[in-house]
Structures are given as structure tokens and as C-alpha cells.
Amino acid sequence: MEESLVDWSRAQFALTAIYHFLFVPLTLGLSFIIAIMETIYVKTGQEKYKKMTKFWMTLFAINFAIGVATGIIMEFEFGTNWANYSWFVGDIFGAPLAIEGILAFFMESTFFAVMFFGWDKVSKGFHLLSTWLVAIGSNLSAFWILVANGWMQYPVGMKFNIDTVRNEMVNFWDVALSPVAISKFLHTVGSGYVIGALFVVGISAWYLLKKREVAFAKSSMLVGATFGLIVSIFLALSGDESAHQVALKQPVKLAAMEGLYEGKEAASIVAIGVLNSKKTIDNNEKTFHFELEIPYALSLLSYHNSNAFVPGLKDLVYGNEKYNIESAKEKILKGKIALEAFKQYKKYIKEGNTKKANDAKFVLESYINYFGYGYLTEPKDIIPPISLTFYSFHLMVTLGGWFILLFAVVLFLLLKKDITKQRFWLYASMYSIPLGYIAAEAGWIVAEVGRQPWAIQDLMPVGIAATNIATANVQITFWLFAILFTALLIAELKIMAKQIKIGPNGGH
Amino acid sequence: MFENLTYLQLQQYWWIIISLLGGLFAFMMFIQGGQTLLGKISQGDETLKTMLINSLGRKWELGFTTLVLFGGALFAAFPLFYSTSFGGAYWVWMGILFCFILQAVSYEFRTKPNNFFGQKTYEIFLYINGSLGVFLLGVAIATFFSGSEFYIDERNFSYWQNSLRGLEALSNPFNVLLGISLLFLVRISAAMYFINNIDNILIKKRSINSIKIDMIVFLVFFLNFLYMLFTRSGFSYDKNAHIFIEKYKYLNNFIDMPFVGLLFILGIILVIISVFNTVEKQKSCCIKTGGVGIVLTVMALFLNVGFNGTSYYPSLYNLQSSLTIENSSGSEYTLVVMSYVSLMVPFVIAYIAYAWFQMDKVKITKEEIMSKDAHNY
Numbered sequence: 086m087e088e089s090l091v092d093w094s095r096a097q098f099a100l101t102a103i104y105h106f107l108f109v110p111l112t113l114g115l116s117f118i119i120a121i122m123e124t125i126y127v128k129t130g131q132e133k134y135k136k137m138t139k140f141w142m143t144l145f146a147i148n149f150a151i152g153v154a155t156g157i158i159m160e161f162e163f164g165t166n167w168a169n170y171s172w173f174v175g176d177i178f179g180a181p182l183a184i185e186g187i188l189a190f191f192m193e194s195t196f197f198a199v200m201f202f203g204w205d206k207v208s209k210g211f212h213l214l215s216t217w218l219v220a221i222g223s224n225l226s227a228f229w230i231l232v233a234n235g236w237m238q239y240p241v242g243m244k245f246n247i248d249t250v251r252n253e254m255v256n257f258w259d260v261a262l263s264p265v266a267i268s269k270f271l272h273t274v275g276s277g278y279v280i281g282a283l284f285v286v287g288i289s290a291w292y293l294l295k296k297r298e299v300a301f302a303k304s305s306m307l308v309g310a311t312f313g314l315i316v317s318i319f320l321a322l323s324g325d326e327s328a329h330q331v332a333l334k335q336p337v338k339l340a341a342m343e344g345l346y347e348g349k350e351a352a353s354i355v356a357i358g359v360l361n362s363k364k365t366i367d368n369n370e371k372t373f374h375f376e377l378e379i380p381y382a383l384s385l386l387s388y389h390n391s392n393a394f395v396p397g398l399k400d401l402v403y404g405n406e407k408y409n410i411e412s413a414k415e416k417i418l419k420g421k422i423a424l425e426a427f428k429q430y431k432k433y434i435k436e437g438n439t440k441k442a443n444d445a446k447f448v449l450e451s452y453i454n455y456f457g458y459g460y461l462t463e464p465k466d467i468i469p470p471i472s473l474t475f476y477s478f479h480l481m482v483t484l485g486g487w488f489i490l491l492f493a494v495v496l497f498l499l500l501k502k503d504i505t506k507q508r509f510w511l512y513a514s515m516y517s518i519p520l521g522y523i524a525a526e527a528g529w530i531v532a533e534v535g536r537q538p539w540a541i542q543d544l545m546p547v548g549i550a551a552t553n554i555a556t557a558n559v560q561i562t563f564w565l566f567a568i569l570f571t572a573l574l575i576a577e578l579k580i581m582a583k584q585i586k587i588g589p590n591g592g593h
Numbered sequence: 594m595f596e597n598l599t600y601l602q603l604q605q606y607w608w609i610i611i612s613l614l615g616g617l618f619a620f621m622m623f624i625q626g627g628q629t630l631l632g633k634i635s636q637g638d639e640t641l642k643t644m645l646i647n648s649l650g651r652k653w654e655l656g657f658t659t660l661v662l663f664g665g666a667l668f669a670a671f672p673l674f675y676s677t678s679f680g681g682a683y684w685v686w687m688g689i690l691f692c693f694i695l696q697a698v699s700y701e702f703r704t705k706p707n708n709f710f711g712q713k714t715y716e717i718f719l720y721i722n723g724s725l726g727v728f729l730l731g732v733a734i735a736t737f738f739s740g741s742e743f744y745i746d747e748r749n750f751s752y753w754q755n756s757l758r759g760l761e762a763l764s765n766p767f768n769v770l771l772g773i774s775l776l777f778l779v780r781i782s783a784a785m786y787f788i789n790n791i792d793n794i795l796i797k798k799r800s801i802n803s804i805k806i807d808m809i810v811f812l813v814f815f816l817n818f819l820y821m822l823f824t825r826s827g828f829s830y831d832k833n834a835h836i837f838i839e840k841y842k843y844l845n846n847f848i849d850m851p852f853v854g855l856l857f858i859l860g861i862i863l864v865i866i867s868v869f870n871t872v873e874k875q876k877s878c879c880i881k882t883g884g885v886g887i888v889l890t891v892m893a894l895f896l897n898v899g900f901n902g903t904s905y906y907p908s909l910y911n912l913q914s915s916l917t918i919e920n921s922s923g924s925e926y927t928l929v930v931m932s933y934v935s936l937m938v939p940f941v942i943a944y945i946a947y948a949w950f951q952m953d954k955v956k957i958t959k960e961e962i963m964s965k966d967a968h969n970y
Contacts, residue, residue: 147701147702147705149701150697150698150702151697153657153697154693154694154696154697154698155694156661157657157660157661157690158694160661160664160668161679163668163675163679164668164675164676164678164686165683165686165687165690168677168679168680168681168750168751169750171672171675171676172673172675172751175672175675175676176924176927178668179665179667179668179669179670179923179927180669180927180930180931182668183662183665183666183934184665184931185665186658186664186666187935187938187941188937188941190658190662191658191941191945193654193658194655194657194658195654195655195944198651198652198654198948198952199951199952202651202952203951203952206952206955207951207952215948246924249749249924250747250748250749251672253924253926253927254924254926254930257926257930431747552680553680553750553751554680554683554753558758562687569694572709572710573698575709576698576708576710577698577702579708579709580706580707580709582707583707587706
């Protein structure tokens with residue numbers, strides 16, 4: 086397949102995913118914050134909480150619509166742009182998507198209407214239930230999508246069927262409860278909750294800086310910061326588990342995240358570092374121009390053992406006998422044997438030679454775990470873009486730390502001091518809204534760029550996953566989507582800004 | 594329970610579900626139909642237009658969700674169709690997707706202050722989604738009968754053989770007939786929905802007038818479509834999965850499967866009854882009868898093209914590459930798992946019905962729309 090086609094297909098999917106992920110996290114986080122606010126309203130009966138709920142709900146709706154719009158593109162892009170992939174994994178990947186539709190998306194969309202238009206039409210209790218069901222539905226939806234994504238990172242619960250030439254599910258629970266899927270889900274929704282909290286705290290801070298809606302802003306900030314502190318600590322813990330899973334299942338990604346070329350025992354983590362762009366796997370240039378390390382931390386983080394050996398890119402590409410790490414070259418050779426066996430099987434089946442076909446099948450099944458490597462041309466192909474993965478990871482972690490500090494300080498100032506006088510922290514809260522998005526997108530880059538060249542880890546490289554189509558078609562749709570999404574994003578930002586300016590009292 | 598079914602029975606079960614979803618989606622497209630009627634029924638009265646948009650807007654997500662579920666179910670149950678059609682008929686599906694993106698944002702953004710494009714643009718978006726989106730969907734579905742030019746290799750990777758990548762379907766009058774029929778059908782159901790959901794004399798009167806004209810146009814195109822369908826040859830397969838052309842295949846399917854034929858006739862009769870009752874007896878509840886009719890009609894068409902040894906996605910380039918429910922489905926295990934999940938569908942329908950009932954107990958009125966506290970689209 087043409088390299089440019091694959092690159093454009095990747096670019097198009099990345100564009101859609103990045104835009105989609107600008108809207109979804111806020112939906113995930115804000116839905117719970119709104120539900121909490123409405124619960125307080127129903128419990129206390131205080132009208133100010135109803136007003137608060139309605140205000141944040143309006144912003145939620147503006148964001149929700151565009152999140153749904155970009156979401157449908159993603160679902161269908163698996164077919165339009167990744168047709169070969171769709172067949173190869175459809176038996177497994179399609180199931181979570183369908184379950185998402187049945188169990189989550191309908192819940193979300195049914196009760197969304199009740200949540201917005203049912204204030205005076207249904208009872209308080211049913212309305213509150215609807216608000217919670219929208220939040221639960223949104224998060225369930227995320228769960229099934231991340232189960233599908235988790236399977237791409239760590240394919241389990243399936244068996245390759247040589248006759249249909251695809252992976253077929255043999256254990257649903259292995260797929261749905263895969264440790265990678267669970268840790269991805271927890272970490273991703275956690276990032277959404279933090280963005281929701283940053284959004285509420287940041288906008289409330291703006292009101293306080295403008296000396297508008299002070300009581301409303303303080304109350305909103307209290308809910309937002311409390312929720313934010315809890316979920317940002319949870320995010321750090323789920324991030325730790327995520328990294329542990331990456332170490333176990335995707336060691337190449339971990340090495341790229343840390344810029345680790347040579348494997349080490351008792352490996353340090355690079356807290357801050359500037360990568361040397363001249364460094365490659367084959368030269369002796371130093372890896373960093375500058376780095377600040379935390380001793381033992383990488384081994385501890387990766388394997389929960391401060392002395393554990395963490396393989397570097399060289400070990401993973403060229404192999405390391407001492408630690409029983411197979412080289413990529415050997416894996417490619419085995420992959421080619423698997424591919425050849427597949428071709429032979431098809432040939433013998435056509436000829437009606439069952440015995441030879443079964444022999445070929447046996448060979449293929451013995452080497453099936455290397456199937457995807459057969460499509461690679463050289464060992465270095467298994468290395469993802471290192472600097473992008475490294476910087477994205479470190480940016481995400483640094484910002485994660487900042488969010489914990491911010492929420493803790495804001496909460497302290499709200500409860501113990503007069504926060505309206507703390508202009509630095511109010512500005513910091515406001516400017517942290519975009520930082521939340523940057524951290525979430527960086528996390529997505531680590532997860533997706535870090536697993537290149539694989540569409541499905543070890544089984545299918547992106548090079549053969551794409552649709553067989555002229556590159557020009559994909560280029561045109563890429564630009565059409567880019568223009569449309571950008572225009573819609575601008576529209577959303579302008580509407581949001583205006584609604585915030587109008588405020589909870591409708592500008593009065 | 595589902596483990597006891599044969600692989601073929603599971604494949605048939607899933608085709609029935611796909612058919613049902615197709616029918617439900619066609620019904621839910623009254624939202625799209627309504628979007629094409631906004632100007633005609635409101636006739637420049639902004640309050641009426643807001644009432645119409647709010648009536649549709651409170652349901653738009655369910656239509657959208659049904660499309661997502663339809664796509665997801667096809668992906669899981671018939672992945673070879675998913676990869677062949679979506680990757681092959683690229684431009685038709687991309688066109689449909691573009692139309693649907695426009696819909697999603699339009700309701701929420703249209704009347705919001707500082708909305709960047711202006712109110713009219715979002716109304717044009719709604720019109721594009723309602724007309725072009727529905728028409729293209731009709732064309733795409735018609736290719737289930739008329740076929741497409743693709744080839745499937747030994748790895749089950751598909752190769753489209755026409756550089757127009759799906760747009761060639763527009764040159765086939767049969768496909769166009771279904772596209773236009775669907776467009777007018779959803780306009781009819783939309784008008785019936787407005788009558789049911791909004792308490793306003795003008796809207797009712799204009800909706801009835803709209804149904805009268807749209808029904809005539811619909812009948813002209815749909816009867817032509819049916820004539821072409823029943824007189825055309827279809828794509829059959831035998832026990833060895835060998836595909837061959839059979840004369841009057843789709844007519845024969847209705848005869849061979851009388852239950853499906855009856856479903857089809859019953860569906861059409863229900864649509865006609867609902868139109869008659871709306872226009873002649875001025876009843877306001879006919880969206881329900883008409884809705885059931887649409888679901889049954891569309892479902893019967895899907896069953897016709899999927900069962901009785903019929904290839905539901907024929908290849909005009911290489912007949913033996915044609916897709917059947919047997920050669921394009923998910924594995925037996927996946928279909929069993931998905932079948933258990935499908936048991937949730939009645940519960941989903943029940944809570945949707947309950948939520949709708951709660952919301953629609955009181956019809957939309959001018960007073961509600963003009964209320965200061967209302968969350969309006």
C-alpha cells in the first residue's frame with residue numbers, strides 16, 4: 086500500500102480523534118459535576134443550586150452536541166478509511182461498539198432530552214435520575230470505546246481463523262475486562278473529570294476576577310475544586326497503573342516514553358529532559374542535552390520493583406539474551422514464516438491438498454503471535470516517533486502534578502481565606518483550563534503514537550490496515566474535515582464565551 | 594440459550610435485528626423529514642419555526658443514536674459488509690457523514706447568541722441533512738438490491754473497482770428512485786409527527802396540506818421503485834455458496850416467504866391508513882400507525898434482500914465476491930455474545946418510550962416556547 090495513503094489516513098484519523106477528544110472529556114467530567122449540583126439542589130431545596138445546575142448544563146449542551154458529531158465520524162472512519170483493519174478485527178472490535186450503542190448511547194441521548202426539557206414536565210426525582218443517567222451513559226459509552234481501544238493495544242480473548250483471515254473472539258470477558266482496557270478507561274475518564282473540574286473552577290475564577298456572580302462562583306468553585314482534587318489524585322493513581330500495564334504489554338512504548346535506549350536495572354525516571362535530536366539507536370550520541378533524574382523510579386513505576394530491569398530500545402530491537410528478550414529481526418523472520426504459511430495454506434486449499442494445507446496451518450498457528458511482524462521490512466520499524474512520545478508523556482505528567490496542587494490550593498483558599506483577593510490563583514485557575522486539554526491530548530498522543538507502527542499490537546501494522554483507495558480521496562476528506570471541525574470549534578468557543586459572559590442570571 | 598442455535602440461525606437472527614434497526618432508523622428519520630418542512634410549514638413565522646425545531650430537536654439524538662447503533666451492529670454482526678461498503682462506496686458514506694455532522698450542532702447552536710455562522714446557516718444545515726442526507730441513505734440502501742462494483746481477495750480485503758468510489762450509484766435510476774421515495778416518506782411522517790406533538794392550528798393545517806402533495810410524489814416514485822424491484826433479476830446463492838442471477842428474485846422472495854410479503858403489505862397499508870386518517874379524518878395520533886407501517890415496510894425489504902438464499906450486497910464486478918449473510922457475518926461466538934446483549938433492546942425501547950411519554954404528555958405550545966425560562970433550540 087502507498088506510504089502516502091497510509092500517512093494521510095493516519096492524519097485524518099488523528100485529526101478526527103484529536104477534535105473529538107477536545108469535546109468528550111468535558112462531557113464526561115461536567116456531566117458528573119452537574120449531577121452533583123442537582124443532587125445538592127434536590128437535597129437542600131435551595132434555588133441557587135438549581136440555577137447553578139441550569140447554567141453549567143447550558144454549557145454542557147453546547148459542548149455535547151459537537152462531541153456527538155465528531156464521534157459518529159470516528160465510528161464510520163473505521164470502515165471508510167481502515168477497511169482492511171475493519172475486517173481483520175471486526176469480529177471483536179465491532180462488538181464493544183455495538184454494545185456502546187445499545188447500552189450507553191441510547192441512555193445518554195434519551196435522558197439528555199429529559200434533562201434539558203423536563204424541568205417542569207417530570208418530577209424532581211425523575212429529573213435528577215435523568216441527569217445521573219446522562220452522566221452514567223456518557224461514562225459507559227467511554228468504557229466500551231476504551232475496551233475496543235484497549236484490545237488494539239493488547240489483543241486478548243481471540244484466535245486467528247485462517248479460513249476467514251481474521252481474529253475471532255473466543256472469550257468476551259477477556260476482551261471486556263482486559264487489564265489494559267480497564268486501566269485505559271479509568272485513566273481516560275479520570276482526565277475527563279479533571280477537565281470538567283478545571284472548567285468549572287476556571288470559569289468561576291473569571292467571575293471572581295470580574296467581581297461578578299460572586300456567591301454563585303464561590304459555590305460552583307467549591308463543588309468543582311472538591312471534585313477536582315479527588316479526581317486528580319485518582320488520575321495520578323490510575324496513571325501509575327496505566328504505565329505499569331504499558332511496561333508489561335508494550336515495552337517499546339515505555340522505552341519511547343522515557344527516551345530509554347539502553348536497558349537498565351534500577352532505572353531512573355527522567356523528571357525533566359531535553360532530547361538530543363541527533364541520537365539514533367545506531368549511534369553513540371548522548372540521549373539528552375540535559376536531564377534531571379529520579380533514581381529507581383522507572384523500575385518502580387514499571388514493575389513495582391525498584392531494582393527491576395527496564396528494557397531499552399536497543400534491547401527490544403536487537404534483542405538481549407541475558408534478559409531473554411527476542412530481537413525484532415527474529416520476530417520479523419518468524420512473521421514472514423507465518424505469512425508464507427498462510428499463502429501456502431490458501432494455495433493447497435485451492436488445489437484440494439488437505440494434508441499439505443493442514444501442515445501449513447500448523448506452521449501458521451505456531452507463529453501466529455508474530456503475524457504482524459511479517460509485514461515489517463526492518464527491525465527499526467518497531468520504534469515509534471520518540472521525541473513526540475517522550476515530550477507528550479512528560480508534559481502530561483507535569484501537568485497532572487500541577488492540577489493536584491491547583492485544586493488543593495484553591496480548596497484551601499476557598500475554605501480558609503478570601504479567595505477573591507488571591508488574584509494569582511484566580512488567574513492560574515483560569516489559564517489552567519486549556520492546560521487540561523493539552524494534558525489530555527498529550528495522553529492520547531502517548532497512547533496512540535507510542536504504539537506505532539501497530540494498528541493492532543504485533544498483529545497488524547498500520548501499513549496494511551488502510552482502505553485501498555486513491556490518496557487524493559483521503560486528502561480531500563482530510564481538508565474538508567479540517568475546515569468543518571475548525572469552523573465548528575470556533576463556533577463553539579464563541580457561543581461558550583458569550584454564554585459565560587451572559588452568566589447564570591442572563592446578564593442581569 | 595443462544596448457544597443452542599445453529600450458526601445460520603444466529604446469522605438470520607442478526608439479519609432480523611439489522612432489518613429492525615433499519616426500519617426503526619427509517620422511522621426516526623421523520624426528524625430529517627421535518628427539517629425539510631421548516632420553511633414550508635412556518636412560512637416565515639419565527640415563532641412557529643422555533644416550535645417546529647424544538648419539537649424535532651428534542652428527538653434528534655435518538656435518530657442519530659439509531660444510526661450509530663445501525664453502524665455498530667453491522668460492524669459487529671456483518672464486518673465484511675462494513676469493510677466493503679464503507680471503504681468502497683467512500684464518497685456516498687462520507688457525504689452522509691458530513692450531512693449528519695451538520696445536524697448535530699445545528700439544533701444547539703442555532704439560536705445561541707454569538708453563534709458565528711448566523712441562524713440562517715444552521716437552518717440551511719438542517720435542510721441539507723434532511724434532504725441530501727436522507728436521499729444519499731436511500732441510494733446507499735438501494736445498492737443492497739442493485740449491487741456495486743467490488744472484488745474481495747483471498748484475505749477478505751475488498752477492492753472497489755470504480756474510481757467514483759460510490760458516486761456511481763447515483764447514475765442508477767433504481768437507486769435514485771429509492772432515495773427520492775425515502776425523502777418524501779420521511780416528510781410525510783414528519784408532518785404527522787408535528788400534528789401529534791404540537792398544539793397549533795396553523796401547523797396542523799399546513800402539515801396536512803404538505804402530506805397531500807408529498808404522498809402523491811412518494812407514491813409516484815415508490816411505485817416505480819417497486820415495479821423495477823419486482824421485475825428485476827436478483828442475486829441468489831446455492832448450497833455451495835455459488836452466486837447466480839435469478840429472474841424476478843425479489844418478487845419470488847416475497848412469494849417464497851409469505852410472512853415477509855404480508856409484513857410488507859401490512860406496512861404499506863398502515864402508512865396509507867395513517868395518511869388517510871390524518872388528511873380526511875383530521876386525526877392527530879397517526880404518527881404511531883404510520884411509524885409502525887414504516888418500520889414494517891423497511892424491515893420487510895431488508896428481510897427480502899437478506900433471506901431465501903439472496904446476496905444482500907451483490908458484486909457487479911465479480912459475482913462470486915457478493916456478500917451474503919453467511920459469508921460476511923461475525924463468528925459464531927461473537928454472534929452468540931451479541932445476541933445476549935440484544936436481549937437488552939426491549940428494556941432500552943421501554944425506557945425510551947417511558948421518557949417520551951413523560952415528555953410528550955403536554956404538547957408543545959406557543960406559550961411554552963415563548964417562556965423566558967425555556968431551554969429552546
